Amino acid sequence: FPLENTPSISLTSSFTGTTNLVEGTANTNREGGERPSSSRNGRIVAYEKSVNGNQQIYYMDMLAGGEPILISRNFQTDQESNGNNYKPKVSEDGSTIVFHSSSSDLVPGDFNDQMDVFLFRLASAELVRANNKNLGVEANGPSFNPSVSGDGKVIVFESLATNLQTSGQETSGRQIFVWETGKFEASSIFAITSGNGESKTPSIDASGNAVVFA
Numbered sequence: 001f002p003l004e005n006t007p008s009i010s011l012t013s014s015f016t017g018t019t020n021l022v023e024g025t026a027n028t029n030r031e032g033g034e035r036p037s038s039s040r041n042g043r044i045v046a047y048e049k050s051v052n053g054n055q056q057i058y059y060m061d062m063l064a065g066g067e068p069i070l071i072s073r074n075f076q077t078d079q080e081s082n083g084n085n086y087k088p089k090v091s092e093d094g095s096t097i098v099f100h101s102s103s104s105d106l107v108p109g110d111f112n113d114q115m116d117v118f119l120f121r122l123a124s125a126e127l128v129r130a131n132n133k134n135l136g137v138e139a140n141g142p143s144f145n146p147s148v149s150g151d152g153k154v155i156v157f158e159s160l161a162t163n164l165q166t167s168g169q170e171t172s173g174r175q176i177f178v179w180e181t182g183k184f185e186a187s188s189i190f191a192i193t194s195g196n197g198e199s200k201t202p203s204i205d206a207s208g209n210a211v212v213f214a
Contacts, residue, residue: 020062022047022060022062022068033058034048034055035048035086035088037088039090039092039093039094040093040094041094042062043062044060044061045059046071046099047059048085048086048087048088051080054080054081054082054084054085054103055084055086056071056081057070057072057085058071059088059097059122071099072085072103075127076105083101083102084102085099085103087144087145087146089146089147090148091148091149091150091151092151093151095121095123096120096152097148098118098155099117099146100115100117100146100157102114102115107128110138112139114138114139114140114143114161115142116129116130116131116143117129117130117155119148119152121152130164130177130179130189132163132166134166137163140161140163141159142159142160143158143159143164144158144200145157145200147202147203149204149206149208150207151208153180153182154179154181154204154208155179155181156176156179156192156203157177157202158199158200158202159174160173164189164191165189165190166190167190171191171194173195173198174199175193176199176200176213177190177191178211192211193213199214200213200214201214
């Protein structure tokens with residue numbers, strides 16, 4: 001129909017569904033959650049939350065119920081970590097959660113004072129940091145914004161570190177890296193960009209075969 005201006009159209013669904021609070025009684029008197037992510041079926045939900053001045057990562061199994069489970073915990077005390085933890089992403093199958101963190105007490109031997117990328121396996125409660133296992137060195141620059149494939153086996157992230165590649169070949173600038181986890185002792189990291197400017201905000205599809213980035 002003819003109009004002088006472009007119309008503004010609103011759509012309202014008659015199927016309202018249900019809304020549930022993803023929180024437990026143990027986290028009372030704390031600020032609300034942010035940046036939620038869920039598995040494909042909605043069973044596993046992860047989010048970040050401000051606790052005692054730092055952003056922490058929690059997840060909940062919506063089918064099993066119970067209290068939120070802290071992921072970003074001190075590996076010695078199981079209490080909240082000593083830094084900020086950001087942007088959790090849950091794999092479609094709910095097996096894996098990835099995030100980046102400035103904490104230095106999530107895993108043993110973290111002395112690089114950098115933002116690092118971590119993955120958490122729900123089945124084993126194992127937390128692993130992205131670094132070059134072949135060279136036995138820590139990342140010499142910060143890493144951010146991980147994204148995970150549907151089965152949790154392939155992770156992409158951006159990093160300014162120059163020494164992440166399993167091959168030992170150095171990179172420069174902010175580049176996009178692929179972390180093929182497989183078995184952790186045989187995992188590999190390699191760069192898929194080598195541009196003369198910044199590459200960032202990567203995302204990987206469910207199959208783990210395609211990556212998009214800016």
